[in-house]
Amino acid sequence: MSRNAAQWTQKPKLPSTHYVDTRIYTDEQIFREEQEKIFNQCWIIACHESEVPNPYDYRTFNHPGGEPIFIMRGDDMKVRAFYNICPHRGNILLYDPVGNAKRVTCIFHAWSFDCKGSCTDISRGTEGYQNRLSKDDVGLREVRAEIGFGGFVWVNIDDGACTLKEYIGDALGLLEPTMEQPMEVFHYHKAIVNTNYKLWHDTNSEFYHDYMHYFNRITGMMQPGYFDRKYVGYPNGHASVGSMSIKYDAYDGGEQRGLGWPGLAPGGWILVDVFPGMTYNLRTSVMRIDTSIPLGPNKVMIEFRGLGLKSDTPEQRAERIRDHNTIWGPFGRNLHEDLLGVHGQGLAMREMTDSKWVIHGREESSTIHDEIGMRHFYAEWGRRMGRKAYDPMAESRPAAAA
Ligand code: FES
Ligand SMILES: [Fe+2]
Structure with missing residues:
Protein backbone atom coordinates (compact mmCIF):
# COMPACT_ATOMS: atom_id res chain seq x y z
CA MET A 1 0.00 0.00 0.00
CA ASP A 27 21.51 20.91 6.29
CA GLU A 28 24.20 23.57 5.86
CA GLN A 29 24.29 24.53 9.54
CA ILE A 30 24.72 20.91 10.63
CA PHE A 31 27.55 20.54 8.13
CA ARG A 32 29.40 23.59 9.53
CA GLU A 33 28.94 22.19 13.01
CA GLU A 34 30.34 18.84 11.92
CA GLN A 35 33.46 20.59 10.64
CA GLU A 36 33.93 22.28 13.99
CA LYS A 37 32.87 19.55 16.42
CA ILE A 38 33.93 16.44 14.53
CA PHE A 39 36.50 17.00 11.80
CA ASN A 40 38.51 19.62 13.67
CA GLN A 41 38.71 17.42 16.75
CA CYS A 42 39.28 13.91 15.35
CA TRP A 43 42.41 12.25 13.97
CA ILE A 44 42.23 12.18 10.17
CA ILE A 45 44.42 10.34 7.64
CA ALA A 46 46.16 12.92 5.45
CA CYS A 47 48.36 10.57 3.42
CA HIS A 48 50.76 7.65 3.76
CA GLU A 49 54.41 7.95 4.77
CA SER A 50 55.44 6.37 1.45
CA GLU A 51 54.05 9.43 -0.35
CA VAL A 52 56.70 11.62 1.27
CA PRO A 53 59.74 9.28 1.38
CA ASN A 54 62.58 11.83 1.14
CA PRO A 55 63.61 14.97 3.01
CA TYR A 56 61.63 18.02 1.84
CA ASP A 57 58.97 15.91 0.10
CA TYR A 58 55.54 17.39 0.60
CA ARG A 59 51.92 16.54 -0.07
CA THR A 60 49.00 18.91 0.16
CA PHE A 61 45.80 17.85 1.87
CA ASN A 62 42.33 19.30 1.82
CA HIS A 63 41.45 18.88 5.49
CA PRO A 64 37.76 18.01 5.97
CA GLY A 65 37.49 20.72 8.63
CA GLY A 66 38.07 23.21 5.80
CA GLU A 67 41.69 24.24 6.32
CA PRO A 68 44.21 23.62 3.53
CA ILE A 69 47.18 21.68 4.91
CA PHE A 70 50.47 20.35 3.70
CA ILE A 71 52.55 17.49 5.02
CA MET A 72 56.33 17.75 4.76
CA ARG A 73 59.18 15.46 5.68
CA GLY A 74 61.94 17.43 7.36
CA ASP A 75 65.70 17.20 6.94
CA ASP A 76 65.54 15.27 10.24
CA MET A 77 63.15 12.77 8.52
CA LYS A 78 60.29 13.74 10.83
CA VAL A 79 56.95 14.23 9.12
CA ARG A 80 55.16 17.44 10.07
CA ALA A 81 51.93 19.11 9.03
CA PHE A 82 51.21 22.81 8.60
CA TYR A 83 48.38 25.03 7.46
CA ASN A 84 49.05 25.72 3.79
CA ILE A 85 48.45 29.38 4.50
CA CYS A 86 50.93 32.24 4.45
CA PRO A 87 50.90 34.14 7.75
CA HIS A 88 51.40 37.43 5.88
CA ARG A 89 48.22 38.00 3.89
CA GLY A 90 46.73 34.55 3.95
CA ASN A 91 47.79 33.25 0.54
CA ILE A 92 48.03 29.56 -0.28
CA LEU A 93 51.70 28.55 -0.12
CA LEU A 94 51.88 25.27 -2.06
CA TYR A 95 49.68 24.62 -5.07
CA ASP A 96 51.02 21.34 -6.43
CA PRO A 97 49.60 18.21 -4.78
CA VAL A 98 53.10 16.77 -4.38
CA GLY A 99 56.64 18.07 -4.65
CA ASN A 100 59.94 18.66 -2.95
CA ALA A 101 60.96 22.03 -1.57
CA LYS A 102 63.92 22.96 0.61
CA ARG A 103 62.23 26.23 1.27
CA VAL A 104 58.63 27.23 0.77
CA THR A 105 58.38 30.70 -0.69
CA CYS A 106 55.05 32.43 -0.98
CA ILE A 107 54.46 33.75 -4.49
CA PHE A 108 52.76 36.90 -3.23
CA HIS A 109 55.50 38.87 -1.39
CA ALA A 110 58.22 36.20 -1.24
CA TRP A 111 58.25 35.36 2.45
CA SER A 112 60.04 32.01 2.97
CA PHE A 113 59.64 29.13 5.38
CA ASP A 114 61.70 26.03 6.14
CA CYS A 115 60.73 22.38 6.60
CA LYS A 116 60.06 22.95 10.31
CA GLY A 117 57.64 25.80 9.66
CA SER A 118 59.99 28.61 10.71
CA CYS A 119 59.95 31.83 8.74
CA THR A 120 63.42 32.20 7.28
CA ASP A 121 63.04 35.34 5.23
CA ILE A 122 60.82 38.40 5.13
CA SER A 123 61.61 40.32 1.98
CA ARG A 124 62.76 43.88 2.81
CA GLY A 125 61.90 43.00 6.41
CA THR A 126 63.98 45.58 8.28
CA GLU A 127 63.07 48.33 5.83
CA GLY A 128 59.36 47.77 6.29
CA TYR A 129 58.95 46.45 9.80
CA GLN A 130 62.14 47.86 11.41
CA ASN A 131 62.31 45.90 14.68
CA ARG A 132 58.56 45.73 15.14
CA LEU A 133 58.07 42.28 13.64
CA SER A 134 60.29 39.27 14.18
CA LYS A 135 60.49 36.21 11.93
CA ASP A 136 59.76 34.21 15.09
CA ASP A 137 56.32 35.80 15.27
CA VAL A 138 55.25 34.67 11.81
CA GLY A 139 56.06 30.95 11.61
CA LEU A 140 53.58 28.56 10.03
CA ARG A 141 50.76 27.06 12.06
CA GLU A 142 51.89 23.51 12.83
CA VAL A 143 49.20 20.85 13.03
CA ARG A 144 49.66 17.78 15.21
CA ALA A 145 50.80 14.86 13.07
CA GLU A 146 51.53 11.26 13.99
CA ILE A 147 52.48 8.27 11.89
CA GLY A 148 50.75 5.06 12.84
CA PHE A 149 48.47 2.13 12.12
CA GLY A 150 50.11 1.02 8.90
CA GLY A 151 52.38 4.03 8.32
CA PHE A 152 49.62 6.55 7.67
CA VAL A 153 50.15 10.21 8.42
CA TRP A 154 47.35 11.29 10.73
CA VAL A 155 46.64 14.89 11.61
CA ASN A 156 44.57 16.57 14.29
CA ILE A 157 43.68 20.25 14.21
CA ASP A 158 42.89 20.23 17.93
CA ASP A 159 46.06 20.74 19.99
CA GLY A 160 44.20 19.49 23.07
CA ALA A 161 42.85 16.24 21.59
CA CYS A 162 43.85 12.80 22.89
CA THR A 163 46.72 10.90 21.26
CA LEU A 164 46.17 8.93 18.05
CA LYS A 165 46.66 5.70 20.01
CA GLU A 166 43.94 6.65 22.46
CA TYR A 167 41.66 7.72 19.63
CA ILE A 168 41.94 4.41 17.76
CA GLY A 169 42.03 2.16 20.84
CA ASP A 170 41.62 -1.48 19.82
CA ALA A 171 39.63 -0.76 16.65
CA LEU A 172 42.46 -1.73 14.29
CA GLY A 173 43.49 -4.76 16.35
CA LEU A 174 42.20 -7.24 13.76
CA LEU A 175 44.51 -5.68 11.19
CA GLU A 176 47.57 -5.35 13.41
CA PRO A 177 49.20 -8.67 12.37
CA THR A 178 48.73 -7.67 8.74
S1 FES B 1 50.82 36.71 1.36
FE1 FES B 1 52.53 35.45 1.48
S2 FES B 1 54.22 36.78 1.42
FE2 FES B 1 52.51 38.03 1.38
FE1 LIG C 1 29.96 -1.96 -1.46
Missing part, protein backbone atom coordinates in the same frame (compact mmCIF):
# COMPACT_ATOMS: atom_id res chain seq x y z
CA SER A 2 1.40 3.38 -0.93
CA ARG A 3 1.39 6.26 1.55
CA ASN A 4 -0.08 9.75 1.42
CA ALA A 5 1.75 12.98 2.40
CA ALA A 6 0.99 12.69 6.10
CA GLN A 7 2.04 9.07 6.23
CA TRP A 8 5.24 9.80 4.30
CA THR A 9 6.47 12.18 6.98
CA GLN A 10 5.55 9.90 9.89
CA LYS A 11 8.47 8.55 11.85
CA PRO A 12 9.24 4.88 11.25
CA LYS A 13 7.74 2.53 13.81
CA LEU A 14 11.18 1.54 15.08
CA PRO A 15 13.29 2.56 18.08
CA SER A 16 14.72 6.06 17.58
CA THR A 17 18.25 4.61 17.29
CA HIS A 18 17.12 2.71 14.19
CA TYR A 19 16.49 5.59 11.80
CA VAL A 20 17.87 9.05 11.08
CA ASP A 21 16.36 12.31 9.86
CA THR A 22 17.59 13.10 6.34
CA ARG A 23 18.39 16.67 7.31
CA ILE A 24 21.63 15.38 8.84
CA TYR A 25 22.68 14.80 5.23
CA THR A 26 21.52 18.10 3.75
CA MET A 179 50.39 -4.27 9.10
CA GLU A 180 53.70 -5.28 10.61
CA GLN A 181 55.58 -4.92 7.34
CA PRO A 182 56.00 -1.48 5.77
CA MET A 183 53.44 -0.71 3.08
CA GLU A 184 53.59 1.50 0.03
CA VAL A 185 50.92 3.36 -1.91
CA PHE A 186 50.83 2.21 -5.53
CA HIS A 187 47.55 3.71 -6.56
CA TYR A 188 45.68 6.94 -5.83
CA HIS A 189 42.53 8.34 -7.29
CA LYS A 190 39.64 10.41 -6.10
CA ALA A 191 35.97 10.69 -6.82
CA ILE A 192 33.86 13.79 -6.25
CA VAL A 193 30.22 12.89 -5.69
CA ASN A 194 27.22 15.08 -5.01
CA THR A 195 26.24 13.34 -1.82
CA ASN A 196 26.84 13.65 1.90
CA TYR A 197 30.08 12.17 3.25
CA LYS A 198 28.18 10.13 5.84
CA LEU A 199 26.29 8.30 3.11
CA TRP A 200 29.62 7.01 1.78
CA HIS A 201 30.75 5.99 5.24
CA ASP A 202 27.34 4.38 5.83
CA THR A 203 27.85 2.31 2.68
CA ASN A 204 31.20 1.17 4.04
CA SER A 205 29.38 0.33 7.29
CA GLU A 206 26.56 -1.89 6.02
CA PHE A 207 26.85 -4.94 3.83
CA TYR A 208 23.18 -5.50 3.22
CA HIS A 209 23.96 -3.62 0.00
CA ASP A 210 25.92 -6.66 -1.23
CA TYR A 211 22.66 -7.20 -3.12
CA MET A 212 23.78 -4.29 -5.31
CA HIS A 213 27.16 -5.87 -6.08
CA TYR A 214 26.85 -8.36 -8.87
CA PHE A 215 30.01 -10.28 -7.93
CA ASN A 216 29.31 -10.29 -4.19
CA ARG A 217 25.79 -11.53 -4.90
CA ILE A 218 26.92 -14.43 -7.03
CA THR A 219 30.05 -15.37 -5.08
CA GLY A 220 30.62 -13.97 -1.55
CA MET A 221 27.01 -14.17 -0.37
CA MET A 222 26.69 -17.77 -1.54
CA GLN A 223 29.64 -19.01 0.46
CA PRO A 224 29.47 -20.70 3.84
CA GLY A 225 30.57 -18.33 6.57
CA TYR A 226 29.34 -15.16 4.86
CA PHE A 227 26.43 -14.65 7.25
CA ASP A 228 28.59 -15.46 10.28
CA ARG A 229 30.85 -12.44 9.93
CA LYS A 230 30.61 -10.35 13.08
CA TYR A 231 30.34 -6.60 13.32
CA VAL A 232 32.13 -5.18 16.38
CA GLY A 233 31.85 -1.60 17.59
CA TYR A 234 34.65 0.20 19.46
CA PRO A 235 34.80 3.43 21.46
CA ASN A 236 34.90 6.69 19.45
CA GLY A 237 32.59 5.37 16.74
CA HIS A 238 34.91 2.86 15.02
CA ALA A 239 33.78 -0.62 13.92
CA SER A 240 35.24 -3.74 12.33
CA VAL A 241 34.02 -6.73 10.37
CA GLY A 242 35.92 -10.01 10.71
CA SER A 243 37.44 -12.06 7.98
CA MET A 244 36.01 -14.63 5.66
CA SER A 245 37.50 -16.29 2.64
CA ILE A 246 36.14 -15.23 -0.71
CA LYS A 247 36.69 -17.27 -3.80
CA TYR A 248 37.35 -14.49 -6.25
CA ASP A 249 38.50 -17.12 -8.71
CA ALA A 250 34.81 -18.05 -8.99
CA TYR A 251 34.52 -15.20 -11.48
CA ASP A 252 38.09 -15.16 -12.64
CA GLY A 253 38.15 -18.10 -14.98
CA GLY A 254 39.03 -20.48 -12.17
CA GLU A 255 42.53 -19.10 -11.88
CA GLN A 256 43.92 -19.53 -8.36
CA ARG A 257 45.15 -16.38 -6.73
CA GLY A 258 48.48 -17.28 -5.24
CA LEU A 259 49.52 -13.93 -3.91
CA GLY A 260 48.17 -13.30 -0.45
CA TRP A 261 49.06 -10.93 2.34
CA PRO A 262 51.17 -11.73 5.41
CA GLY A 263 48.98 -12.25 8.47
CA LEU A 264 45.77 -12.62 6.45
CA ALA A 265 44.14 -16.00 5.85
CA PRO A 266 44.11 -16.93 2.14
CA GLY A 267 41.23 -15.15 0.47
CA GLY A 268 40.60 -13.23 3.69
CA TRP A 269 38.84 -9.91 4.12
CA ILE A 270 39.03 -7.52 7.06
CA LEU A 271 37.31 -4.17 7.08
CA VAL A 272 37.61 -1.45 9.71
CA ASP A 273 35.62 1.78 9.65
CA VAL A 274 37.33 4.60 11.49
CA PHE A 275 35.18 7.52 12.63
CA PRO A 276 34.31 9.90 11.04
CA GLY A 277 35.09 8.89 7.44
CA MET A 278 37.97 6.49 6.88
CA THR A 279 37.91 2.81 5.96
CA TYR A 280 40.66 0.20 5.96
CA ASN A 281 39.76 -2.61 3.60
CA LEU A 282 42.21 -5.49 3.31
CA ARG A 283 41.14 -8.09 0.74
CA THR A 284 43.19 -11.06 -0.37
CA SER A 285 46.25 -9.26 -1.72
CA VAL A 286 45.56 -5.55 -1.46
CA MET A 287 44.89 -2.89 1.14
CA ARG A 288 42.49 -0.15 0.08
CA ILE A 289 41.98 2.97 2.17
CA ASP A 290 39.04 5.29 1.61
CA THR A 291 39.12 8.80 3.07
CA SER A 292 36.01 10.96 2.85
CA ILE A 293 36.56 14.69 2.64
CA PRO A 294 33.29 16.61 2.68
CA LEU A 295 33.24 19.70 0.47
CA GLY A 296 29.75 20.73 1.55
CA PRO A 297 26.60 19.07 2.89
CA ASN A 298 25.90 17.45 -0.46
CA LYS A 299 29.37 17.10 -1.93
CA VAL A 300 32.17 14.76 -0.95
CA MET A 301 35.61 14.00 -2.28
CA ILE A 302 36.61 10.42 -1.62
CA GLU A 303 40.30 9.60 -1.83
CA PHE A 304 41.17 6.00 -2.66
CA ARG A 305 44.59 4.52 -2.04
CA GLY A 306 45.76 1.06 -3.01
CA LEU A 307 48.71 -0.30 -1.03
CA GLY A 308 51.09 -3.19 -1.35
CA LEU A 309 54.16 -4.17 0.65
CA LYS A 310 57.32 -2.16 0.34
CA SER A 311 59.20 -5.47 0.00
CA ASP A 312 57.18 -6.57 -3.07
CA THR A 313 59.09 -7.97 -6.04
CA PRO A 314 58.13 -6.37 -9.37
CA GLU A 315 56.00 -9.48 -10.14
CA GLN A 316 54.20 -9.32 -6.79
CA ARG A 317 53.58 -5.62 -7.19
CA ALA A 318 52.19 -6.12 -10.68
CA GLU A 319 49.78 -8.72 -9.36
CA ARG A 320 48.62 -6.52 -6.50
CA ILE A 321 48.07 -3.65 -8.92
CA ARG A 322 46.11 -5.92 -11.23
CA ASP A 323 44.00 -7.29 -8.37
CA HIS A 324 43.33 -3.81 -7.05
CA ASN A 325 42.57 -2.03 -10.27
CA THR A 326 40.52 -4.74 -11.93
CA ILE A 327 38.43 -5.78 -8.92
CA TRP A 328 38.28 -3.11 -6.21
CA GLY A 329 39.70 -0.06 -7.94
CA PRO A 330 38.70 2.16 -10.83
CA PHE A 331 38.39 -0.61 -13.43
CA GLY A 332 36.36 -2.99 -11.31
CA ARG A 333 32.62 -2.72 -10.94
CA ASN A 334 32.23 -2.86 -7.15
CA LEU A 335 33.45 0.67 -6.54
CA HIS A 336 31.17 2.10 -9.20
CA GLU A 337 28.20 0.24 -7.85
CA ASP A 338 28.91 1.80 -4.44
CA LEU A 339 29.33 5.24 -5.98
CA LEU A 340 26.07 4.80 -7.88
CA GLY A 341 24.28 4.00 -4.63
CA VAL A 342 25.42 7.12 -2.80
CA HIS A 343 25.03 9.27 -5.92
CA GLY A 344 21.38 8.24 -6.05
CA GLN A 345 20.94 9.14 -2.39
CA GLY A 346 22.51 12.55 -3.01
CA LEU A 347 20.19 13.12 -5.99
CA ALA A 348 17.13 12.17 -3.97
CA MET A 349 18.01 14.25 -0.94
CA ARG A 350 19.53 17.43 -2.33
CA GLU A 351 16.29 19.37 -2.86
CA MET A 352 14.28 17.69 -0.15
CA THR A 353 12.28 20.07 1.97
CA ASP A 354 9.92 17.83 3.89
CA SER A 355 11.48 15.70 6.53
CA LYS A 356 12.00 12.10 5.58
CA TRP A 357 13.67 9.18 7.19
CA VAL A 358 16.46 6.76 6.45
CA ILE A 359 16.10 3.41 8.15
CA HIS A 360 19.03 1.73 9.91
CA GLY A 361 16.87 -0.93 11.49
CA ARG A 362 18.25 -4.38 10.63
CA GLU A 363 19.11 -6.62 13.55
CA GLU A 364 20.79 -9.93 12.75
CA SER A 365 22.80 -10.79 15.88
CA SER A 366 25.51 -8.24 14.97
CA THR A 367 26.40 -10.19 11.83
CA ILE A 368 27.18 -8.82 8.40
CA HIS A 369 23.69 -7.59 7.38
CA ASP A 370 22.95 -6.15 10.81
CA GLU A 371 22.98 -2.34 10.61
CA ILE A 372 24.74 -2.06 13.94
CA GLY A 373 27.72 -0.39 12.22
CA MET A 374 25.64 2.62 11.18
CA ARG A 375 23.86 2.78 14.53
CA HIS A 376 27.22 2.73 16.28
CA PHE A 377 28.44 5.59 14.07
CA TYR A 378 25.39 7.76 14.76
CA ALA A 379 25.61 7.22 18.51
CA GLU A 380 29.09 8.76 18.38
CA TRP A 381 27.97 11.44 15.91
CA GLY A 382 25.18 12.44 18.29
CA ARG A 383 27.53 12.49 21.27
CA ARG A 384 30.00 14.79 19.55
CA MET A 385 27.40 17.00 17.91
CA GLY A 386 25.10 17.35 20.92
CA ARG A 387 22.27 16.47 18.53
CA LYS A 388 20.17 13.42 17.92
CA ALA A 389 20.48 11.94 14.45
CA TYR A 390 16.74 11.09 14.54
CA ASP A 391 15.77 14.59 15.69
CA PRO A 392 18.64 16.86 14.71
CA MET A 393 16.77 20.15 14.84
CA ALA A 394 15.84 19.80 18.50
CA GLU A 395 17.76 22.30 20.60
CA SER A 396 21.36 21.18 20.54
CA ARG A 397 23.20 20.38 23.74
CA PRO A 398 26.85 21.29 24.29
CA ALA A 399 28.95 18.70 22.51
CA ALA A 400 30.50 15.96 24.57
CA ALA A 401 34.19 16.22 25.31
CA ALA A 402 36.19 14.91 22.38
